[in-house]
Amino acid sequence: MLKTISIEQLEKGMFVDSIAEQQGNMKITSRGRVTNDKQIDNLKKQGIMALVIDLSKQVSDAPPTETPSETTSKPPIEVSFEQEIAIAAALHNKGKAIQKRMFDSVTKNLPLDLAIPEEFTGNLVSSIDRNPNALLCMTKIREKDSYLLEHSLNVAILLANFASHVELSEDEIQELALSGFLHDIGKIKIPDSILHKPGKLTDQEMNIMRDHVFFGTKVLKELGLPESIIRTISEHHERLDGYGYPEGARGDEISLFGRMIAIVDTYDAITAERCYKAGIPSQKALQIILQDAPHKYDLELVKKFIKCIGVYPVGSLVRLNNEKIAMVVKQHPVHSTKPLVKIFYSVRGNHYLKPIELDLSKSAQIKIEKAVVASEYRLDFNKYFSESIAI
Numbered sequence: 001m002l003k004t005i006s007i008e009q010l011e012k013g014m015f016v017d018s019i020a021e022q023q024g025n026m027k028i029t030s031r032g033r034v035t036n037d038k039q040i041d042n043l044k045k046q047g048i049m050a051l052v053i054d055l056s057k058q059v060s061d062a063p064p065t066e067t068p069s070e071t072t073s074k075p076p077i078e079v080s081f082e083q084e085i086a087i088a089a090a091l092h093n094k095g096k097a098i099q100k101r102m103f104d105s106v107t108k109n110l111p112l113d114l115a116i117p118e119e120f121t122g123n124l125v126s127s128i129d130r131n132p133n134a135l136l137c138m139t140k141i142r143e144k145d146s147y148l149l150e151h152s153l154n155v156a157i158l159l160a161n162f163a164s165h166v167e168l169s170e171d172e173i174q175e176l177a178l179s180g181f182l183h184d185i186g187k188i189k190i191p192d193s194i195l196h197k198p199g200k201l202t203d204q205e206m207n208i209m210r211d212h213v214f215f216g217t218k219v220l221k222e223l224g225l226p227e228s229i230i231r232t233i234s235e236h237h238e239r240l241d242g243y244g245y246p247e248g249a250r251g252d253e254i255s256l257f258g259r260m261i262a263i264v265d266t267y268d269a270i271t272a273e274r275c276y277k278a279g280i281p282s283q284k285a286l287q288i289i290l291q292d293a294p295h296k297y298d299l300e301l302v303k304k305f306i307k308c309i310g311v312y313p314v315g316s317l318v319r320l321n322n323e324k325i326a327m328v329v330k331q332h333p334v335h336s337t338k339p340l341v342k343i344f345y346s347v348r349g350n351h352y353l354k355p356i357e358l359d360l361s362k363s364a365q366i367k368i369e370k371a372v373v374a375s376e377y378r379l380d381f382n383k384y385f386s387e388s389i390a391i
């Protein structure tokens with residue numbers, strides 16, 4: 001049920017469907033649940049006068065529009081994967097566009113408007129709240145030459161999901177999402193010859209590469225980003241044994257959020273397919289990280305992250321024992337090898353199928369044979385995904 005309210009009546013927990021009235025010509029396409037006061041302030045700054053809210057998506061104890069009062073966050077209403085996936089796909093594209101604009105601003109030493117990534121990561125967390133599987137799926141839809149734009153976006157998604165999995169507060173989830181989204185912004189100051197170098201960097205090149213943490217935190221400090229977020233970003237390459245950078249911090253010197261972002265950053269970086277290297281499959285990547293715990297990564301957090309990602313991560317492809325290829329769309333809470341999948345390709349027939357959902361936990365005969373990647377079957381999965389699934 002839609003209702004138009006003034007900006008003064010907007011409260012945390014409400015779901016903004018669209019903008020009803022605004023001053024100026026700036027185009028705002030906000031859609032999503034309001035999760036913190038900063039988002040309301042940003043909307044006011046952008047000249048929003050009235051909004052259309054969707055009462056059916058409002059969290060249960062959000063205050064009535066007539067009597068604003070203090071609220072606490074409650075679990076939002078979940079929607080189906082099909083309802084969320086098109087929104088998630090659009091958000092993912094928007095996230096890449098914002099990354100590009102931020103890099104351009106930093107390159108040209110132009111001021112960066114932090115309200116934009118803040119609003120974006122607020123919408124990102126709202127999507128995860130409604131259905132985490134949609135955006136998780138998008139982290140698997142990668143383009144080989146967009147690593148720089150996709151990596152920080154994916155870290156934001158994976159980190160917010162990890163934070164939600166370990167039951168951090170709504171504010172902490174928001175903070176981690178923003179930290180992930182901004183964590184590698186300093187990379188734009190690194191020469192392309194080093195940034196995109198295929199293969200191993202020399203010691204000298206590595207020293208230059210390490211400066212991206214310094215450049216990033218410098219830019220963000222100047223913009224007045226909260227100290228706690230700066231700290232998380234500054235720690236994303238620190239390791240518990242003291243062999244990380246830039247400070248070589250050890251053990252307890254590294255914050256909880258710093259330990260979390262280190263795991264997620266590594267996971268996304270090594271699973272990514274690049275122009276010069278194939279991505280490492282998720283299970284192998286998790287094994288590598290586990291082997292590096294507890295000396296580099298926090299073992300308890302790594303175990304939780306493995307549980308959060310699952311044996312067959314959402315968005316990954318699997319071959320079934322009926323000669324079909326399917327995409328994982330939801331983990332099973334108990335049976336980790338029996339997720340909910342969408343079957344979309346026949347190996348025997350060598351053709352695509354209309355996507356059919358199958359709950360492997362309810363199927364006695366059909367099982368996963370193995371995890372696969374699209375290139376093994378010469379599938380243009382990204383094209384198929386945007387035409388047949390994210391619609």
Ligand SMILES: [Fe+2]
Pocket residue numbers: 183184212236237
């Ligand atoms: Fe980094």
